[in-house]
Amino acid sequence: DEKKPDKWVFSTCGYCGVGCGLYIGVKDGRAVYTKGNPKHFVNKGTLCPKGLSEHQLINSKERVTTPLIKKDGNLVDASWDEVFKKVSNEFKRIAKESGEKAVGVISTGQLLTEEFYTLGKFVQLGLGTNNYDGNTTLCMASAVTGYKQSLGSDGPVGSYEDFELADTIFLVGANIADNHPILKLHIAKNKKKPNIIVIDPRASKTSQMATTYVPIKPRTDLALYNGLSYIIMEQGWEDEGYVKANTNGYKELKKHLQNYPPQEVSNITGIDVKTLYELARQFGAQDSVLTAWTMGVNQSFMGTDTVSAIINLHLLTGQIGREGAGPFSITGQCNAMGTRESGFTSSLPAYRNFGDEEAIKEYAKIVNVPDEIVPRERGYKYAEIIDAIDRGEIKALWIVATNPLVSFVNQNKLRKTLEKLDLLVVQDAFMSDTAEIADVVFSAATWGEKEGTYTNSERRCNRANKAVEPIGETKSDFDIIVEFSKYFEGVNELLFPKWEKPIDAFNEFKKLSEGQLCDYSGITYELLEEHGGIQWPCNKERPLGTKRLYSSDIAFRTKDKKANLLCVDWFPMAEPVSSEFPAILNTGRTVEQWHTRTKTRSIDILNNLAPEGWVDINPSDAKVLKVKSGERITISSARGKVEDVIVRVTQSVASGSIFVPFHFNTQLVNTLTNESFCPKSGEPNFKQTAIQLHSD
Numbered sequence: 001d002e003k004k005p006d007k008w009v010f011s012t013c014g015y016c017g018v019g020c021g022l023y024i025g026v027k028d029g030r031a032v033y034t035k036g037n038p039k040h041f042v043n044k045g046t047l048c049p050k051g052l053s054e055h056q057l058i059n060s061k062e063r064v065t066t067p068l069i070k071k072d073g074n075l076v077d078a079s080w081d082e083v084f085k086k087v088s089n090e091f092k093r094i095a096k097e098s099g100e101k102a103v104g105v106i107s108t109g110q111l112l113t114e115e116f117y118t119l120g121k122f123v124q125l126g127l128g129t130n131n132y133d134g135n136t137t138l139c140m141a142s143a144v145t146g147y148k149q150s151l152g153s154d155g156p157v158g159s160y161e162d163f164e165l166a167d168t169i170f171l172v173g174a175n176i177a178d179n180h181p182i183l184k185l186h187i188a189k190n191k192k193k194p195n196i197i198v199i200d201p202r203a204s205k206t207s208q209m210a211t212t213y214v215p216i217k218p219r220t221d222l223a224l225y226n227g228l229s230y231i232i233m234e235q236g237w238e239d240e241g242y243v244k245a246n247t248n249g250y251k252e253l254k255k256h257l258q259n260y261p262p263q264e265v266s267n268i269t270g271i272d273v274k275t276l277y278e279l280a281r282q283f284g285a286q287d288s289v290l291t292a293w294t295m296g297v298n299q300s301f302m303g304t305d306t307v308s309a310i311i312n313l314h315l316l317t318g319q320i321g322r323e324g325a326g327p328f329s330i331t332g333q334c335n336a337m338g339t340r341e342s343g344f345t346s347s348l349p350a351y352r353n354f355g356d357e358e359a360i361k362e363y364a365k366i367v368n369v370p371d372e373i374v375p376r377e378r379g380y381k382y383a384e385i386i387d388a389i390d391r392g393e394i395k396a397l398w399i400v401a402t403n404p405l406v407s408f409v410n411q412n413k414l415r416k417t418l419e420k421l422d423l424l425v426v427q428d429a430f431m432s433d434t435a436e437i438a439d440v441v442f443s444a445a446t447w448g449e450k451e452g453t454y455t456n457s458e459r460r461c462n463r464a465n466k467a468v469e470p471i472g473e474t475k476s477d478f479d480i481i482v483e484f485s486k487y488f489e490g491v492n493e494l495l496f497p498k499w500e501k502p503i504d505a506f507n508e509f510k511k512l513s514e515g516q517l518c519d520y521s522g523i524t525y526e527l528l529e530e531h532g533g534i535q536w537p538c539n540k541e542r543p544l545g546t547k548r549l550y551s552s553d554i555a556f557r558t559k560d561k562k563a564n565l566l567c568v569d570w571f572p573m574a575e576p577v578s579s580e581f582p583a584i585l586n587t588g589r590t591v592e593q594w595h596t597r598t599k600t601r602s603i604d605i606l607n608n609l610a611p612e613g614w615v616d617i618n619p620s621d622a623k624v625l626k627v628k629s630g631e632r633i634t635i636s637s638a639r640g641k642v643e644d645v646i647v648r649v650t651q652s653v654a655s656g657s658i659f660v661p662f663h664f665n666t667q668l669v670n671t672l673t674n675e676s677f678c679p680k681s682g683e684p685n686f687k688q689t690a691i692q693l694h695s696d
């Protein structure tokens, strides 16, 4: 009874894009418990280890409890007025001397939609810089641009219900057992005993769920999907009626795919020709085929086109817009979707395009601002912001709730680049690696201390409530942005008139979304609690939301309402192996930790399960290296080395490949990763790096 909560507060998990419903148990004003919401569609009461221990992050010893300012080389406590004055004065000085665009901002899918919308509006219309991006570019950007170029708009097409209804489920470059564990429940509910086909170079935990595991050579996936489309056309397994009525580009694609005959694709991918035919046959023979992917596809220098190659398969066979079918990108962060829709990074709010004059004027009218201050084009993407700092073009950087000094590629270079800034501001709830080198830290409240909404992978908007008061001198990100805007003449009055609470931002965003594909206009906070989340589009005609996009009554968002079958090409690896660096490093995640561990590194139960980074090595490679499980090695690449990495000898990686999780600053694997990016999405190619192993 000592620990029994006084009350339970309805909320949503703030870690991954699955979007589990939960309750936060509160006793004497402190969060003491987390339990799953048994009525929530997504998780039916279950939670993964991170969700179960989530209340512990609120009182973590890593919290930043007061604003900080650097004095004599040390970060010391400061008042909010002091840090707001310092940063606003510096932003104004830099804007005057070098232009407004000399200020860059990087934010995150960890923010609530209300906060993300407010931040984007302030940065783009208030500070006047479009050099603004989010860590979605490290995660979902390829899915965003792939959906846009193939279907005319961003937006995952499916529902978790489709895992329950599909005849065949392809999981490609997706280790859901570690990264989206609760999705397994939806597959388990499928009464059809579906074929579960896992395609991945690494036999991850997810491959143990497979009916067929297909190992594939690293970064050859685009060639595979082109090859499957070739076979589908060769065998006449297309849905001709669907293709004719709903797509453009069939003839061009057929001609283009002559470059991808089965034997050629087999040589590239390492998958035998018979298996290629069996994989392609699934699309033609089964009523419903679902393809779900995550970072294995997105984090690639061909990420956008790989997404389109997957979508081609579904368009050719009409496996889209129906129960159990569709190309489904599973998101990473809890609010990766809400941040995509509320915009100002890859598009203007509610999927309005930069450069669309009509859409810009419409936006300006709805929010009552002069349209001249709305940006006409997207500014620099994440990596371009870093390059612009390196060149001296961007002089101040404001980083919100993300930690590039663990998560970005080529860490040694990044650290040197960030040192060139006149001003680095970090807004975070935790003392991250990046916050440690900041000039100013805005101390933010975290999950459970603030309110708003998150939208999950299946477009389900969920309610996150405040359970306890923000710790110490912390403020919600919403409050920080609105209060900071008052230090810029006229900005608060123009952008946030009478805004007091996150719902003011939510209501404005709802208005902006009306009539758009991502229509939130029918959603209210009350409805979200009543129904355990609602999937957009939700409006008067669809008061309880929409399970899947592009069914008969939702057209593709291209001009002629037809989807694009696209001719996309496979290229060899961005950084080939060599005699100096003969093996390939793959990076990823583990269920016990969250991204750069700012939230999870002081939660004992998680750290006891996964205390440090490790390296998976194939037994034959371990033999050559003369190392055993439990021993430690060094890994090097052309950019640096990581020492003291504990070895796990395992068949889960092929000879010539290794795997290291990216979470740990103690084994900082992004020291090794290379700077190659998808030219369309800007997403880094985290997954293949040429490396050498050294036994110590």
Ligand code: SF4
Pocket (backbone or CB within 6 Å): 013, 014, 015, 016, 017, 018, 019, 020, 043, 046, 047, 048, 049, 050, 051, 052, 179, 180, 181, 182
């Ligand atoms: Fe949270 Fe994701 Fe785990 Fe669900 S699966 S409890 S959303 S981290």
